[in-house]
Amino acid sequence: MRIIFKIAKNELRHLFYSPIGWFLALTMLVMTAYFYTNPMLGYAAATEMLERNNPKPLFYNIDESYTKNIYNTLGSGLFFVILKYLYLFVPLLAMSVINKEFNNGTIRLLYSSPVKLRQIVLGKFLGLTVYNFILVAIIGIFIVLGFFDIRSLDLPPLLSGLLGLFLLLSALTAIAVFMSSLTSYQIVSALASFTVLFLLSRIQTLWQEYEFFRDITWFLAISNKITNMLSGLITTSDIIYYLLIICAFIGFTLLRLKHGTESRVWYVRVSRYLSLILICVLTGYVFSRPANNVYFDTTAQQLHSIHPRSQELIRELNEGPLEITLYTNLLDQKANFGLPAARNTYLEKVWWPYQRFKSDIHFKYVYYYGIQKTDSSLFRKYPGKTLQQIAGLKAKMLQVDPALFKPAAEMPNLKELESENLELLMTLEYQGRKTILRTHAPAKPWPRERNINAVLSRLLNKPIPQVYYVSGQLERSIYKRGERELSLHTADKWGLESLINSGFDLDTLNLSTHNIPVNTSLLVLADPRVAYTDTVMGKLTQYLLQGGNMIILGEPGKQQVLNPLLKQTGIQLQDGQLVQLSKHETPEKITGFIDTTAFNLSEERTFRQSKYLWANGIYEDSLFLKIRGATSLSGKGENGFHSTPLVLSAPNKSWLKVGKLIVDSTAPVFDPAAGDQKEVSAPVITKLSRTIGQKEQRIIVTGDADILSNQGIWDGTTPMLYSMYSWTAYNKFPIYTPRPQAKDDWLLVKMKRAYIQKIVFTWILPSLVLITGVIILIRRKRK
Template sequence: MRAIYKIARLELSNLFYSPVAWLLLIFFTFMMGMTFAGALEGFARQQELGTRGLYAVSQNLFYSPKGLWPQVSQWFYLLMPLLTMGLISQEFSRGSIKLLFSAPITGFHIVLGKYLGIMLYGLLVVGIQLVAVVVAGYAVEFFDWSAVLTGLLGLYLLYGLYAAVGLFMSTLTNYPIVAAIGMLALLSLLSLISGIWQEYAFTREITYWLSLGGRVNSFIKGLICSEDILYFVIMSSMFLAFAVLKLELLRESCSFAGKAVRYLGVFVIAIFLGYLTSRPVMKVYHDSTYTKANTLTQASQDIMAKLDGGLKMTTYVNLFGDIYNTTTKGIKRDIDRYERYIRFKPETKMDYVFYYYADTTTEAFKKHYPEKTFLEVARDAAKLQNTRLGKYLTPEEIAKEEIAKGIDLSEEGYRFVTLIERESGQRSFLRVYWDMRRVPNETEISAALKRIAMKLPCVGFLSDYEARSMVGTLNRDYSHMVTEKTNREALLNQGFDVRDVSLKNNPKILDSLDVLVIAEPREPFTGEELDILYRYVESGKNLLVAGKPKTYSYLTPLMAYLGLRFEPGMLVQKPIDEFPAHVMLCTVTDSARNISRLWKNLYQITHRDERRRYSLVMPGSVAVEQVSDKGFQVTPLLTSRDSLAWNELETIDFVNDTARLNPLVGERAGVKTTMLGLEREQAGLQQRIIVLGDADCFSMGEFSTSRRGIRSANGNLIMAMFDWFSYGELPIDVSRPSAIDNALTIGMETGATLKIVLQWIFPALLLLIGAVVLIRRKGK
């Protein structure tokens, strides 16, 4: 140890007597001051001038993509080759390596001593970064210390790995510049190696674990994972061992095969330890962020806790998938999307089945590929994705797989889909969606897992008498928000079970429902059917009733049973721009704000500012009112935006004619209610009923309509209604605590002063100290 300490002290002194080390330190300090202090001053100016509120300042300063820590990791990549290129190569070029070899020390002492010296220099680099952390702790209210310091820990581990790589490369050549170039090449290889041989199961785990790319990002984001810590320790140790071997082999005679065996032995040991520590069951995590942004929310953790027994996720990937796709080379990256879930159930098995299938009988296929067989088309598609068709099952083979598994991929459109299976036999599909994100987020993944963990609410849609259908494709139907598998917000993808209900053919199905939806039937119910509906209401289960101005009369008996009625006429309000008067813009009431978390969110969305850029649109509604007390607690949920609304009884054509208030025919202006919520204790259940005056507000036609100047929040309305019906069970609540570091304790002047100090004075002070040290050294 004494020899290692002496070599480390000598190496550290040599660094401080080197202009290169001082220049790199000054450059690093200047860049840090410019990046950090510039951002801090910008936030101070933003807060003082009140242009926009601040949010999560700690994250924006340090661990956001444009924060300080990602920038530092990039600077290390460029600066470390210059710092380490002469650690041992200079000993060769000067001839001083002979003195070291003649001393009573081994290559182990030389390598460890020099590595210790460069790591002590790294503590100075960390100290400079710590200055920025301390300044931020002073300037930011409720600063997120733990997350920021976790990022600093990761950067020091990255520095240590770079130092080990640079030390090894400097043993391979007498020329420092060659060592620097070689280090850059090796680091590039370590960053890109995750994409090598990923299609082979044997090498997939090895090359993916070896990859340096993104390793430090988990620390920067505030997550400490034992695998990442051990990766830096193992890889640093491996390169140090390589350096020791290189020096020792210079002092003894050994065949090429003997040298290769020793190097290979070190590599194999490192790979074995890496594979062992990367197993999910071996990993330990700590999320140091205040909001626990790197961890599943509590709701998702509760779901995972209920999934006892084995769990398997089989992903079926069609070569001709049209929404989202991956190849055999991207399996590990796709598995990373489930890392947070595997953390809480490490025994989860992940499997991938690749196949190719397309409907060759369609005119589109024949037109696109007029002169090729399907096999030729598949080969071309595989080449286009830089993979081999032999890795994919044929249509016949995937058909056998479907039979063996008891699934039908045609129901999923042969798209990218994941089958989740429990050991007990429950199954659920997890899909991809036609939107910007494509892949499922925590909400959808947890909903799919919850479906196999427990019984979820079942929603039935009445289909008798031409009521709005949950599977129809007409503009008036509801399939987009209920059963459309490629729509992320569809009830089916949010965990709800949905069923078609017919009072004529199978009235007993109501016994299995938790919510019944009756949306604008176009014929009256029979007396027997009304009795069935009345018994359903008396059973205490939930109900949604939606009407329209021309057909609401068919719901009159049921409405009377609830103590309500639809007011006659078409509800209109003062026209907005060029839109007809019957296009109602509604708002969430104050009384609805507190009935659930999503109703509160909806209230905030529609009341965000005085302009109310987001509205709840009802294109043709009737007003709803209570006429008798049936034991319900009645809550107005949506009303007209102002008191200038009335029931129009005369105008029929709202496009070519103008609706005018006429008190003589009974039209009265005021705030009109378009949605009511009813609640009571009934049959041992907390019964909830919603009645709304526009069955179109969540139809396919409405969601495909765009109106200039109006932003619809109707999608949020659907989620809020069914969240209330399910008592907050669905959609999954993945909300997190809000960040509290949302303000600065400094103003613009202090921010500007700190920028001058950190960007100019601090580097200038280091320049002065370095100049004095170097001049004194030269004098000696």
């Protein structure tokens, strides 16, 4: 070891007695300073502006992690910006580390000296590794600076990023050392290093369509591994990967130098290289398997791990393997996401976080082609072609083997696929149970954690809320896509947040011909237009009296339909319609503000943020709803019901007009003689609850049905909408996955200091380093 350290010390001294060592260190300093101080200056300006305009600015950056924004954000964080240029450093640094011995004629002395080849190579590599540590330490300067600029800086993911950069630099150094041993020309060595680095950074795109090569090339990709550590996730497979790259190329260098001292036939030399490659690849592949991998999420918010609720669900699947089948239709517009070439991307984006907690997940892939019987668009696009010919053309365009795809008619589960419109989807099977996991719009097709958790709950036979929408009285439909209908948040199979994809079972129910099922979790009356018959009213009243949960959507002019039923609760839809004058909108459109009591309905992100603001005395940031035609609610609750308003009209801005409202003429006038009522703030949505036996009955009544309509979603009612369903389902579904609030959510640095930092670290400090380097080099040259 003493000889290795001496060689390393000599190599390091040589670097700092040459311009290249100082040039690279200076470049790293200037580059890091620029990419740190520039964004920080912008953030500081925004922070100062926020402080000037808000009395309590510290509470406005909820969920904002400045550590992540400045250092760890993929693509724009400091670590990732530096990574783009890091590949240029090492080839310049190590291009002459071995070949200079050939050029100077000292290689023969080394061969004949008592020093062993491995001591020479390891010593030179160690010297370069120490220099790499200095480069990483330069980046570390700006992490130390972050402690003074960011409140409660999240240090662990920054250490993870530094570790990743150091391992990457060391792996690149090992590659460059080997390339230096292959040729006596430094420029050729540098170009060869660039070529190998380019191949390793792009190799994950090669041969992904072939089963044999797919996992090997994906594992060998050097860019895949660094992303995890730079964003704060450390895995044993990534660390082992870099160690294997280092060992492999240091081993190649030793073999190259050893072959210069002995005479061996070519196949013996080749076999040595191949043996080393095979050992490293097999070792890396084994440790890359989920069952053999250990993960450490260093972020304070656990951003790279599934939520504890998700972990609990996946761990409950402990009685056997989980089988997941991906069905890809060649003629579907999302086909490219399910092709063999995209398989590893699919696994990484969707299932890799779950494999950390369940290693026995088995994946299958089924490929077919087909269209719905009523779809003729493809035949119009390809006139005169059969479906098989069209599939062949599509396969050629996507560069896949058409023989991989079989006709949809041959699929044993064709009816199931047709019910899902023959789109890209997954099926999950566990212990004989099977369920469907859908994909979504082509821009972002893969399901979210919330969707996956809903499907896992079904596999575990957990109670699923049964929601019935009463039909038969011209109610709003959960299947139609018109602006007044309810399809977008209910039965839309391809909506990420729709109830059907969030853990609810939905159906319509005509009470004129059917009874209310015993297993009903929630009954929805969506703006009935026709008065209920005695039979239907009797069923609804009995359901309500027995403690059934309900959402009752009223509208102006429909009071006589719903008030007889609501009488049991003590709440009534008032006669007339709320009116609010505005120069921008017609008078039937009013502004409703969400009361703080609504923030406790669910864990919707918007409500969690608002709850935090109100808890810290920030009241001016109330949430508002755009309401399109509503009546107010009266009453305080009877028969044991406790009522709480959730949404109220804006204070002193509206009144209840009892007479006829004309919206396309002159502005309406408040007329007390006609029965108009002035209310300070009228309830528009109210929740009701009471205890019956061991159960809490929950009911929500609205004076506006548009809040749950497709138009309402476009108007931004989503947080309120899903919260109503969550509360009436006892908050079991949707399964929310909120992250802990970021502690590093505020900047301590001001604009003036940020500007001084920019001058000091971008100009003054590099100038001092430059002067120091010049002095040392001049003194060295004189000696």
